[in-house]
Amino acid sequence: MYDPSSDSEDYDQHQSQLPLNPGLGLAQHPRVQALRSALSESAFVTCGTVDVPQDGLFIFYSNNGRAGRLVVVNSSRHSEALDDLEKACDPATFGVDQRDVLDVSYRKSGKLDRDHFSLNVDIESIGLLEAVRIGLLSSNDEKKPIRAELYKLNVYGKDSFFKPHKDTPRGDTMFGSLVLVLPSAHEGGSLVLRHDNREYAFDATQHLSFLPHATPRIAYVAFFSDVEHEVKPVASGHRITITYNLHFVDEGHVESRFLNGLDVIHPRGATRPEVEALLNPLLNDPSFLPEGGTLGFGLRHLYPLPTTFHPQVDDTLEVLKQRLKGADEALFRACTARCLVPVLYTIFEDTEGNSRALVACPRVAKISTHDQDHDEEVWKILCRHFDGLLINPSQTIVDSLASSGDGPIASRRHVNWITPLSQANRVKTRFAAYGNEPMMGYLYQRICMLVSVGPPGRRYEVGNLS
Numbered sequence: 001m002y003d004p005s006s007d008s009e010d011y012d013q014h015q016s017q018l019p020l021n022p023g024l025g026l027a028q029h030p031r032v033q034a035l036r037s038a039l040s041e042s043a044f045v046t047c048g049t050v051d052v053p054q055d056g057l058f059i060f061y062s063n064n065g066r067a068g069r070l071v072v073v074n075s076s077r078h079s080e081a082l083d084d085l086e087k088a089c090d091p092a093t094f095g096v097d098q099r100d101v102l103d104v105s106y107r108k109s110g111k112l113d114r115d116h117f118s119l120n121v122d123i124e125s126i127g128l129l130e131a132v133r134i135g136l137l138s139s140n141d142e143k144k145p146i147r148a149e150l151y152k153l154n155v156y157g158k159d160s161f162f163k164p165h166k167d168t169p170r171g172d173t174m175f176g177s178l179v180l181v182l183p184s185a186h187e188g189g190s191l192v193l194r195h196d197n198r199e200y201a202f203d204a205t206q207h208l209s210f211l212p213h214a215t216p217r218i219a220y221v222a223f224f225s226d227v228e229h230e231v232k233p234v235a236s237g238h239r240i241t242i243t244y245n246l247h248f249v250d251e252g253h254v255e256s257r258f259l260n261g262l263d264v265i266h267p268r269g270a271t272r273p274e275v276e277a278l279l280n281p282l283l284n285d286p287s288f289l290p291e292g293g294t295l296g297f298g299l300r301h302l303y304p305l306p307t308t309f310h311p312q313v314d315d316t317l318e319v320l321k322q323r324l325k326g327a328d329e330a331l332f333r334a335c336t337a338r339c340l341v342p343v344l345y346t347i348f349e350d351t352e353g354n355s356r357a358l359v360a361c362p363r364v365a366k367i368s369t370h371d372q373d374h375d376e377e378v379w380k381i382l383c384r385h386f387d388g389l390l391i392n393p394s395q396t397i398v399d400s401l402a403s404s405g406d407g408p409i410a411s412r413r414h415v416n417w418i419t420p421l422s423q424a425n426r427v428k429t430r431f432a433a434y435g436n437e438p439m440m441g442y443l444y445q446r447i448c449m450l451v452s453v454g455p456p457g458r459r460y461e462v463g464n465l466s
């Protein structure tokens with residue numbers, strides 16, 4: 001049985017062994033499925049830009065008897081130094097049937113292997129690795145730890161290019177590649193990526209300013225190993241890239257860190273017009289919830305959440321509402337434009353015993369000993385003291401309430417889950433738990449958005465829904 005004193009990794013392991021809570025099953029309706037896939041479409045590429053280190057961006061290199069320290073700045077004045085770097089490079093090969101092949105009709109650029117250069121950028125400490133994890137991995141995988149293994153430096157002078165190819169996986173754990181495009185002035189050389197009939201072209205020159213006095217930035221692109229990609233010809237200047245192999249790391253889950261100075265360009269998530277184009281026909285469809293009901297949405301993005309909470313007046317959800325991103329924000333606005341009132345709730349899932357109760361609270365619950373009757377189940381405490389709503393309760397829970405004999409303690413709500421409740425965006429509070437001996441327990445609550453709708457034609461009338 002689950003030990004309430006256990007910490008998050010034990011909790012995660014315990015959770016992953018449980019079958020899906022029937023109260024969290026997804027709603028089935030063709031229009032719901034279309035909305036769900038727009039809100040949760042998985043990305044095959046993620047990209048963005050990040051500040052260069054405060055002291056400047058340096059490359060140290062040594063190869064073929066040439067060595068240097070190059071300061072990469074966003075101007076073309078340093079092109080002599082860039083020419084020197086280019087001369088120090090070897091012609092770049094590419095992998096065919098496990099062999100390295102040199103063919104300048106397929107790949108024309110210079111390269112340095114990782115034992116011939118170094119760069120003063122620590123992609124982990126600047127939050128870039130975290131941005132790649134969040135941008136690329138789906139909600140099931142997004143807490144998996146990853147590492148980036150430095151691979152090569154590439155220099156593309158005028159007329160250089162790399163024709164369409166997939167990167168050769170190096171080892172079982174490799175799942176993708178990360179490319180940094182440094183802020184050296186160049187034109188052309190966009191990186192075009194293709195997967196499953198989808199194409200995304202990343203032109204770093206549109207995001208990196210080459211004005212002499214602008215703050216230099218580094219562009220990044222990360223993609224899965226099965227994504228075909230090509231570098232279009234460089235028209236002028238020098239395009240310098242650093243490549244990394246991305247690997248999964250076989251360790252416990254990691255906590256996400258706030259991303260500072262980092263701007264994610266893609267995936268951008270569904271936009272408000274895209275969400276409206278799917279949400280509005282769903283709400284206008286008379287076959288969908290003919291008597292009205294409540295829609296439930298797991299959040300798509302990962303948010304930095306506080307680790308301490310006030311027992312009674314916590315404002316975490318209010319603050320988060322102002323900070324929703326991407327598809328989550330688009331959904332929120334699409335609802336308010338229909339005069340609906342989307343509300344953020346925490347969801348507590350009881351993992352003890354057979355009841356698997358789900359309780360939605362309008363704020364983060366921090367249980368103190370005053371709230372707690374010895375032996376009373378946590379979900380009942382949430383219903384009694386934190387305005388908790390019982391979500392999709394099973395017959396066992398309904399019976400357990402009926403037999404507790406102390407009157408109705410909870411409102412019930414039937415939630416039609418449109419997008420799944422993810423394991424991410426979870427808050428953790430501590431409480432004194434009573435067993436054979438007093439001990440500390442942890443209460444985990446996941447954040448979701450609930451939207452009540454009236455019947456077709458009067459969707460914004462939600463007064464008597466309970």
Ligand SMILES: O=C(O)CCC(=O)C(=O)O
Pocket residue numbers: 154162167179191229231241243
């Ligand atoms: O330089 C780039 O943008 C991509 C390089 C690449 O695809 C590779 O090294 O395999």
Ligand SMILES: [Fe+2]
Pocket residue numbers: 165166167229
């Ligand atoms: Fe490649």
